[in-house]
Amino acid sequence: MKTLTLVTQKGGVGKTTIAASIAVAAAQAGEKVAALDLDPQGSLADWGDTREEDSIAVDRITPDQVSQLPQILQGLKGQGFTFVVLDTAGSANTTNNLAMKEADLCLVLARPSKLDLKATLPTVEALMRLEMKERFAFLLNQCPPNKSSRATEAASGLAMFGVLAEPAMTQLVDHQDAIAAGKGVTEYAPEGRASEEVRNLWTWIARKTKAK
Template sequence: MRTITFVTQKGGAGKTTLAASIAVAAAASGEKVVALDLDPQGSLWAWGESRAADEPAVDRLTAAQLAKLPAILASLEREGFTLAILDTAGVESTGGNLAMREAALCLIPARPTKLDIQATKPTVEALMRMEMRDRFAFVLNQCPPGRNSRSTEAAQGLSMLGVLATPTMTQRADHQDALASGLGVTEYAPDGKAADEVRALWQWIDRKTKGVPA
């Protein structure tokens, strides 16, 4: 079972929105997906509770359960799950560190601002201490539509710190509307540009974690 962890020590970067939509897109591609909410705020769990669809499976882990994360993931793999999506809190925590250690790939969302890019550095430093240099990538998220210097400069800045996933995610109302409706964006507006970007990002993640050049 592959494990994908969304992590950054900053709130508002879009971890939960991306985790939900990537989980849905992966399930639609044939993966048996479980999305686990490790954030005490429980936003991903609340999204899962509002869904009518059975897939992906969504659950939350308490603080006490986080210490057992490796065993929980092993149990889920025995149950036949092929992909786990972990949504972590926006602060440094033991649970977040465990989630990073267990990941085939850590995704670090960041908005195209100087503050957001600077805020990724503690997460990157933690991953380096864990010797996970080759197991993380940035997702440039909530970018203004169209070509603009802010997104270009942010992409260049993140590329200097590590791998930048493609494509970048544009700020579109479909993302928030989908989350509020208990849907992934590929379910909410399957023919929209936001859905196209999410499917392309999932394909990049899929190739990256299978060792195929992305």
């Protein structure tokens, strides 16, 4: 079983939206998927509650359950799950550290802005302390729909500090509409640009983690 953690010590970068769509794309690719919400805000769990499809298992991990995360993951593995997505809060805390430590791959999300790029540094420092240098990658999210120097410069800057996940995610309304409908974007608008990007991102993640 492979575990993916989405993390950054800044809110508003779209972790939950990407977590939901990656989980759905993984299930569509043949994985048995669980998506766990470790954020007290509970946005991913709320999304799961609105879903009509049962292609993935969505659950919330409460603060008093966090210390049991390794055992919870082992239990999911024992139930035959092959891929788990962990969505975390946009803050620095013990929960995020444990979620990062348990991951086969961490995606550190950032929008293409100086403030967002600077905000990734504490997360990267925490990953380094946890000896996760070989198990994280940056993901640029909410990039302008048209090519921009800002996104290019952001990609170049992040690549200097670590691996850059591919492709960058474009800011498209299909993402927000899919979440509102209780779907992943590849369910909501399967022929759209957002879906193509998410499927390509899943292919990159699967290759990086050697998921099936």
